[in-house]
Amino acid sequence: MTERSLFGVRLWRLLSARRPDALKTIEAMTADLARAAAVPDADLAAILKGAAPSPDLLHRLVPALNIHVADLFVIAGLPVPPELASAWPTSPWNVGTILRYAMALSPERRSRLDEAIRSLPAEPRTETAPDDGFPDQPGALLIRLLRNRNIRPNARLLAEVGDGPYVADSTVAMLGPGRVVVTPRYVTAFAHLLGYAPADLVALTGVGPVHEQATAHPASAELAALAWNARRLTSAQLSNLVHLLEDTRRLRPTTSSSDDRG
Structure with a gap:
């Protein structure tokens, strides 16, 4: 498994943790996420199977996951684009x-x-x-x-x-x-x-x-x-x-x- 493919594992665990009850399946959670993010089901399924997410997909997931897009780049193991990145490292203060x-x-x-x-x-x-x-x-x-x-x-x-x-x-x-x-x-x-x-x-x-x-x-x-x-x-x-x-x-x-x- 490559470093970037970890995003699918992390996303799967996040969806599992956010299930409202035991009756809600991961498949149903995935379908809900795809609709909310306006992402094709096949694209999201590929991510969960290990495909690396595109920057556009990460941007689309932001409202549905309620996670900052800059953080999603980190979670995906991707470099944060300069226009989204923090000023780290600053000196002497942070x-x-x-x-x-x-x-x-x-x-x-x-x-x-x-x-x-x-x-x-x-x-x-x-x-x-x-x-x-x-x-x-x-x-x-x-x-x-x-x-x-x-x-x-x-x-x-x-x-x-x-x-x-x-x-x-x-x-x-x-x-x-x-x-x-x-x-x-x-x-x-x-x-x-x-x-x-x-x-x-x-x-x-x-x-x-x-x-x-x-x-x-x-x-x-x-x-x-x-x-x-x-x-x-x-x-x-x-x-x-x-x-x-x-x-x-x-x-x-x-x-x-x-x-x-x-």
């Missing part, structure tokens, strides 16, 4: 830095921060991000979805937003090349940080079940949405935003600079 500030803000201030982020002009990248060389396995998928929000591996952020394990940033980073085993707790924590239903991310990674004991940050959904809105901010825009937050004393990060920059 979107994880902004989330560290946003976590302790009041809902009103967090909403104003999100409005400020959305008001900034988008500066799409002109070339694809560097290839990480990771095998297309569950850990790589998690790290790539994280990078698709321009967030570097940050164990404390993962723990405080999604109740992830208390490990080092380097341990989280090693999920990418497969040197650290992906556990249900990791998957559930990533789901909250990325803005996915935990059951959906379990299906996409194939690692479960959902870690039901996880206690996510009460604003995890808002934080995930904010991260998505900030994903294309350039290094200069992120730096200006961090300096503004510091200067106005609206919030100070609770991690060290090395944590935020790592």
Whole structure:
């Protein structure tokens, strides 16, 4: 099985996880998806059997699956087109830095921060991000979805937003090349940080079940949405935003600079 053919497996598991009841067959779910996405049944059937999806098909699946098209490229094991890609890697700050500030803000201030982020002009990248060389396995998928929000591996952020394990940033980073085993707790924590239903991310990674004991940050959904809105901010825009937050004393990060920059 090639790396790209994994999309069919992931899509099949996602449809299975989303079945409304045991009586609804995968075949019926597939037919519903084909109609909703205006995709020929034969094309979708080929994808489920291992064919690589086209960019056009991925775009068509977005409304029906309710998954960002940029994420669908990641899930399909395809390079994210420059016009859809996050600004990763930025320096010295990344979107994880902004989330560290946003976590302790009041809902009103967090909403104003999100409005400020959305008001900034988008500066799409002109070339694809560097290839990480990771095998297309569950850990790589998690790290790539994280990078698709321009967030570097940050164990404390993962723990405080999604109740992830208390490990080092380097341990989280090693999920990418497969040197650290992906556990249900990791998957559930990533789901909250990325803005996915935990059951959906379990299906996409194939690692479960959902870690039901996880206690996510009460604003995890808002934080995930904010991260998505900030994903294309350039290094200069992120730096200006961090300096503004510091200067106005609206919030100070609770991690060290090395944590935020790592």
